[in-house]
Amino acid sequence: MPAITRPRGTNDLLPAEAPLREWVLDTHARVAAAHGYDPIDTPVFEATEMYERGTGAGTDVVEKEMFSFTDRGGRQLTLRPEGTPGVLRAVLGAHLEQERRPVRVHYAGPMFRYARPQAGRYHEFWQLGIEAIGERSPALDAEVIEVAWRFYEALGVSGLSLQVNTLGDIEDRLRYRAALVEYFTPLRSRLCDDCRRRLEVNPLRLLDCKRDAGLVSDAPQIGPSLSPESQGFFTRVTDLLSAAGIPFSLNPRLVRGLDYYAHTTFELWHESLQGAQNALGGGGRYDGLAEVLGFPSVPGSGYALGVERTLAVCREQGLGPAPRRDRVVVLGVGPTDAPAAARVARELRAAGVAAVLDASERRLDRRLATAARQGARAAVLVGAEEAAAGAATWKDLDTGRQETAPVAGVAAALGRLLAAG
Ligand code: HAM
Numbered sequence: 160m161p162a163i164t165r166p167r168g169t170n171d172l173l174p175a176e177a178p179l180r181e182w183v184l185d186t187h188a189r190v191a192a193a194h195g196y197d198p199i200d201t202p203v204f205e206a207t208e209m210y211e212r213g214t215g216a217g218t219d220v221v222e223k224e225m226f227s228f229t230d231r232g233g234r235q236l237t238l239r240p241e242g243t244p245g246v247l248r249a250v251l252g253a254h255l256e257q258e259r260r261p262v263r264v265h266y267a268g269p270m271f272r273y274a275r276p277q278a279g280r281y282h283e284f285w286q287l288g289i290e291a292i293g294e295r296s297p298a299l300d301a302e303v304i305e306v307a308w309r310f311y312e313a314l315g316v317s318g319l320s321l322q323v324n325t326l327g328d329i330e331d332r333l334r335y336r337a338a339l340v341e342y343f344t345p346l347r348s349r350l351c352d353d354c355r356r357r358l359e360v361n362p363l364r365l366l367d368c369k370r371d372a373g374l375v376s377d378a379p380q381i382g383p384s385l386s387p388e389s390q391g392f393f394t395r396v397t398d399l400l401s402a403a404g405i406p407f408s409l410n411p412r413l414v415r416g417l418d419y420y421a422h423t424t425f426e427l428w429h430e431s432l433q434g435a436q437n438a439l440g441g442g443g444r445y446d447g448l449a450e451v452l453g454f455p456s457v458p459g460s461g462y463a464l465g466v467e468r469t470l471a472v473c474r475e476q477g478l479g480p481a482p483r484r485d486r487v488v489v490l491g492v493g494p495t496d497a498p499a500a501a502r503v504a505r506e507l508r509a510a511g512v513a514a515v516l517d518a519s520e521r522r523l524d525r526r527l528a529t530a531a532r533q534g535a536r537a538a539v540l541v542g543a544e545e546a547a548a549g550a551a552t553w554k555d556l557d558t559g560r561q562e563t564a565p566v567a568g569v570a571a572a573l574g575r576l577l578a579a580g
Contacts, residue, residue, distance in 0.1 A: 168273075168282030170467065182480040183314065183469055184267050187287045190310045191265035194302065196289050199264035201245040207235040212451050213244035215418025217360040224272040226282075238271035241417070242463060243445065244452060246290045251454040260293030261459075267466070278471075279432055285466035288442075295458035297392050300423040300444055301399035303460045307427060307440060308405050310464070315478045316429075319439070321405065323425045324413035325393035326363075327385045329447065332421075335384035336362050342378050349374060363414045380411040389422065396423050419445040423460065429472050439472065440464030485577055486513040487553070488530035492542035494520050499546035503539060503566055510570035512577065514539070531556045537573055 165171060172180060188198065207227050214221050226238040239245055246264060255262045267287045274280055289306055291299050304321065311319055326332055339362040347355060354371050357364045366375055385393075400407050407425075415424045424443035432439065442462025449457040473479060489507065491500035497518050507514040515535065517526050523540075530538050540552040551569045554561040555576065564572065 166282070168276035168280075170281060170283070176470075178483060179470060179473060179479045180466065183466065183473065184287065186313050187267065187310050187464075188265065190313050191289050191306060194263070194306050194309075196263040196265040196291075196306070199246055199249060199266050200268065201242070201249045201266070202239070203269065204236045204238050205245050205248070207237040209244050209248060209452060210237055210240060213247075213419060213448055214241060215361075217357075218364075218416055218418055219274075220272060220416060224274050226271045226273055240272045241270055242266055242268065242286055242288050243290060243417075243419070243461060244448065246288075246461075247292060247445075247448055247454075247457075247459060248452055250290070250292050251449055251452075251457060256293040256457055261291040261299060262293055263289070263291050265289040279465070279468050281467060286463040287440075287466055287469075288461060288463035290459055290461035292459040293457055295444075295446060297395035297423075298399060300396045300460050301403065303442060303462055304396075304400060304407075304423075304425055305403050305405060307442070307462050307464060311427070311439075311469075314469075314473060316469075316472055316476060318430045318472075318476075320428045320430070321400075321407040321425060322410040322413050322428060323397065323400070323407045323423065324410050325381070325385065325389060325396075325422050326414065326420050326424055326443075327381060327389040328421055331381070331385050331389050332363070335379075335381045338379045338384060339363065339365065343374070346374055361418070364416070366412050366414045367416065375412070382411065392422055415441060415443060419448040419451065421446045425462070427464070429468070431472060431475050432468055438465070439468050481580070482534070484534055484536040484580065486515055486535050487537040487539055487573055487577075488515045488517050488526075488533075488535040489539040489541065489551075490517045490523065490526055490530070492523060492540055496541050496543060496546060499543075500539075500541040503541050503551050503569075506566050507539070507570050507573065510567070510574065512570055512573045527554075527556075536577055539569060539573070 210221055210225060220240050225240055228236055230236055246266060250256060250262050269283055270286050271283055273282060276282060291303055343358050343365060351370045354365050354368050368375060413424055413426060420443045422444040426441035427439045428437045429439050440462055444460045446458040489500050489504040491497040501516055504514040504516045519526060527538055535556060537556055538554045545551050550563055550565050552561060552563040553569050553573060
């Protein structure tokens with residue numbers, strides 16, 4: 160029988176890789192919390208309609224990439240392709256915006272998109288994100304961008320490029336849309352199949368096309384379609400970024416792949432990520448999304464960052480937490496010492512020392528070698544004599560130093576040893 164394999168486009172998180180991801184997730188939670196963002200968690204599946212209306216029926220994500228299914232009660236559901244509509248639904252559904260504005264939340268979790276798997280693009284992937292809901296201000300957009308920037312700074316990532324743009328308000332976008340249709344319509348026969356369709360449903364998405372890049376480079380830019388108010392809003396965002404010492408590039412082609420953006424949009428690119436997958440993350444303002452989801456109009460701004468892509472950059476740059484040496488191994492010296500060793504391990508754990516019990520019956524020297532290889536900081540040996548005296552012998556696996564003492568004293572010594580790192 161062939162062994163079962165992992166589904167295409169998914170990843171396992173093996174124990175050796177867990178500390179790096181935990182460090183990345185913890186760092187994000189810490190940086191977000193330092194800016195006033197509280198944790199939020201929403202369901203992994205939601206009503207399909209939420210994404211059709213929110214993310215946008217004409218987007219690639221909704222048209223081609225959703226994992227949708229009908230449950231046994233006949234409801235249309237979708238594994239979330241992104242976090243923003245669900246978080247907004249949760250916040251507004253609980254009326255949090257009536258208690259304080261903006262509501263600042265951060266999240267981490269798996270997302271699902273059925274795009275052709277390749278390096279940096281998966282069917283199941285994780286996002287880290289924040290959403291700031293209930294305030295329409297350039298300062299909040301600058302804050303959101305700054306949190307993402309400070310996060311990568313805290314990781315120590317270098318080589319980031321921040322791309323920013325504005326899509327203006329609805330009227331600006333209608334003007335811009337008309338300008339794009341006017342420009343692309345005579346070129347229709349030279350466009351790829353996707354773009355011919357985009358010309359009808361979502362002309363802004365044409366700007367993203369890699370195949371038609373030649374035609375796109377001469378397309379009109381959004382600038383002339385912006386009202387003075389929209390232009391002013393954006394200038395304040397970029398002034399605030401400059402004041403915060405955050406370098407950025409103005410990128411008038413940055414349209415983003417989701418329908419709900421208005422005004423500020425941004426992406427963080429990394430030089431080491433390839434081609435279309437070079438975005439570590441992105442986000443922007445989504446003032447119309449609440450209404451589209453059936454709530455009163457409430458503005459919002461946020462971002463999401465790709466965890467796998469962030470991990471790839473960390474690995475490439477040799478970034479990560481200091482190796483953990485936060486455990487000891489407890490070994491019974493002979494086969495009959497196993498119950499006493501288990502008792503000592505329990506006592507150590509009760510005193511706050513992480514203790515792995517080695518209950519195997521292999522030779523002691525082999526078991527000690529394994530403990531050292533697996534990163535244990537110390538070994539605790541329990542033989543018949545020690546057990547009878549309520550004592551144990553602990554051995555520092557780095558220095559070889561060894562000492563026999565009552566179990567409480569061993570626990571205190573190991574606590575100090577592990578705390579010293
Ligand atoms: P997004 O640009 O669609 O934005 O996704 C954000 C990030 O998620 C991407 O830059 C990328 O790093 C990662 N990502 C997306 N798709 C995949 C995939 N198939 N495999 C691996 N990583 C992927 C959003 O999702 C918006 N919700 C961001 C936002 C929040 N806007 C406002 N608030």
